[in-house]
Amino acid sequence: MATVELNVNAGEPVRVKEPAAKTAGALTHKAYLNAFATLLDLSVKGLVMTVVTPLLVGFLGGPLYGVWQVIAKLVTYMQAADGRPTQALKWVIANRREVDDDATKRKHVGSAFGVWLLFLPVMFLMGAGLVWAAPHVAGVAPEMQGTVRVAAALLVVGFLLGQLVLLPEAVLRGMNLGYKRMGLQAGLSVVGGALSVGALYAGGGLEGLAAAEVALVALTGALFLAVVRRYVPWFGLARPSFKEVRSFLKLSVWYFAWTFVHRFILASDVVILAALASASAVADYTLTGFAAVTLLGFVTTAIGAATPGLGGVVGLKQFERAVALRAEMMTLSWLLLAVAGSTIIAWNRSFVHLWVGAEHYAGFWPNLLAVLMTVQLIFIRNDSYVIDLTLQLREKVLTGAASAVVSVGLAAALTPRYGIAGLCLGMMAGRAVLTLVYPFIVNSQLGLPRVPRLAGALRPGATMALMFTAAALLGRAVLAGSWLGWLASVAATFAAALLVALFVGLRADARRALFKRLTLLRSLPAARGRL
Secondary structure (H helix, E strand, C coil), X not given: CEEEEECCCCCCEEEEECCHHXXXXXXXXXXXXXXXXXXXXXXXXXXXXXXXXXXXXXXXXHHHHHHHHHHHHHHHHHHHHCCCHHHHHHHHHHHHCCCCXXXXXXXXXXXXXXXXXXXXXHHHHHHHHHHHHHHHHHCCCHHHHHHHHHHHHHHHHHHHHHHHHHHHHHHHHHCXXXXXXXXXXXXXXXXXXXXHHHHHHCCXXXXXXXXXXXXXXXXXXXXXXHHHHHHCCCCCCCCCCHHHHHHHHHHHHHHHHHHHHHHHHHHHHHHHHHHHCCHHHHHHHHHHCHHHHHHHHHHHHHHHHCHHHHHHHHHCCCHHHHHHHHHHHHHHHHHHHHHHHHHHHHHHHHHHHHHCCHHHCCCHHHHHHHHHHHHHHHHHHHHHHHXXXXXXXXXXXXXXXXXXXXXXXXXXXXXXHHHHHHHHHHHHHHHHHHHHHHHHXXXXXXXXXXXXCCHHHHHHHHXXXXXXXXXXXXXXXXXXXXXXXXXXXXXXXXXXXXXXXXXXXXXXXXXXXXXHHHHHHHCHHHHHHHC
């Protein structure tokens, strides 16, 4: 049997002799191990943020905490200027790890580094522009502008260092060995939280927080490099030819274009709110949406960790199997969203009251809409990952650009009148373009009828709507008075929602497939030594 590998230089598939079924099974098995490791890391990160965020709000105050959120989001726009060489490197390594010799693989790393150098002047210029604009976007008083600019400049430095850190990480993920860093990222999250709190205790303010981020990036780079050198013996830089760099750049440019679009889709909400409302509104929006954003990070990062393995299945042209795996991915995403989303809607008001104070709760509709935005984004990202695996990004990027324009325009129009709720509605309406179009693109790439069948989504969709409605009514009527009462209520709601989702929202065959996959996940620690 034969596998299908991507020829980076020509962009055409070439066939290489390989035991396809065995390879695909190993790839998928490792994919779930990677997802397991990622969930562990995210669990620790979420716990650290839960502990650290009230301390940040307490030290900085609500308005200044909102300013910090604006600065951090602004710097993420620099991802639209780095050429995305690490994304291209990850997928090139993933597609050619069984084909290329070690010297060629090192040339792929060298090509990615060359693309990074090519875009470095662009990143410097964009970073300088963001540093100048940061105090104006955040709306701070003149005496605070210098402080905000220093903090923004430090975050820009951290971003530039971080791009080099991502090179070894991209290789690790491309080799389908992301699980080898299991626990390392979790430990770094704890260290990062300690550095941030320590900076504030020392009186560092915004500049101290930003400096802590730079220190964390440097530490992360050193540790990731050590991990990659241990588990990927061939890792290193080799000088590529100009032709090889140019070919790599062609692949990178679509990732670059998508990242530019992606930043506007995801990071524009805070910027719009700061410009049209206030920094205090940003603080309330981010604090109220903290639980929903954490859920978004859990699900999408776990699914993203599995993509190199699924990429192997797509690369083998086993489209029938890829369709089945995608269906499992959608089912698991729906289950997590229905259960965790209902729990968040019901008890997030109590959480915010106990966590940072009732004055930072944005209200019933922002709370509900934050969860609905998360549901929408997760299903969009699931389809986005599948499109990435095919390396056919043109339709994805063009559709995303149209969605970004509509999202920003509607959010800017609705925010002045309806506040945070208007912002959420505008963003959701614009992202609906992706919700409608991406399934068409995925189906065409996987050999399915281009028009998706919606009948299978009616039962889960109706069940989720009923669960969210009941949770919203419960959350509006009941307010937990203590952490102990809140924890008990969350546990009871989660358990009840899980039963409803499993036995009302899912058909019997979907439940069987899900339980079969969870059985495989339980076997992962024992299987680790075999991989």
